[in-house]
């Protein structure tokens with residue numbers, strides 16, 4: 001029996017276009033200011049230091065780091081330091097009302113129903129936990145943070161590696177087969193299945209590369225009883 005549902009964000013609860021056409025450009029336009037003018041801020045400095053460590057260049061200056069960050073953004077690299085910086089920049093955007101987090105219409109009713117059935121709900125995204133809470137806290141469906149009891153980002157491990165799913169199951173204190181992972185990316189689902197989780201691939205658009213997992217176009221097509 002499924003006791004927890006863990007969901008990806010981009011391409012699963014939320015439109016890829018919101019992430020790539022709204023969030024990423026917003027962060028990109030503000031990265032230079034953050035790296036050059038706010039480098040000594042208490043939350044920026046550790047992120048820049050983590051980036052130096054990540055790239056193995058302890059002496060990298062602001063320009064060097066900016067070049068690396070632009071490169072990471074161009075290739076959509078899930079760098080923890082980049083994700084931390086993006087989350088900090090997006091905070092201003094959400095708070096100023098520059099945008100709201102996109103959430104598909106079918107998501108909230110289904111998550112609410114599962115929660116009422118006693119199923120624990122969590123998020124696992126490459127976006128930082130702060131970025132996840134910002135998106136759901138300032139969503140176009142209102143503040144949805146009450147839905148989720150757990151948030152995981154790449155600090156628990158990379159989404160295409162099964163060790164991350166083992167670590168999440170340990171934190172949830174649940175057997176792997178009692179956890180259902182929802183994602184649009186079959187490589188992430190492969191890693192979850194390797195860890196013993198149940199999986200379902202969301203096909204939100206025709207561009208999704210298909211894997212060997214059960215599929216749904218919307219959350220209300222998912223029946224937990226089918227995943228025993």
Ligand SMILES: CSCCC(=O)C(=O)COP(=O)(O)O
Nearest residue numbers: 008009010125126127131132
């Ligand atoms: C938390 S919203 C921003 C999402 C993001 O930065 C990203 O890289 C998408 O990652 P996901 O694991 O949700 O596909």
Ligand SMILES: [Mg+2]
Nearest residue numbers: 008010011184
């Ligand atoms: Mg995704």
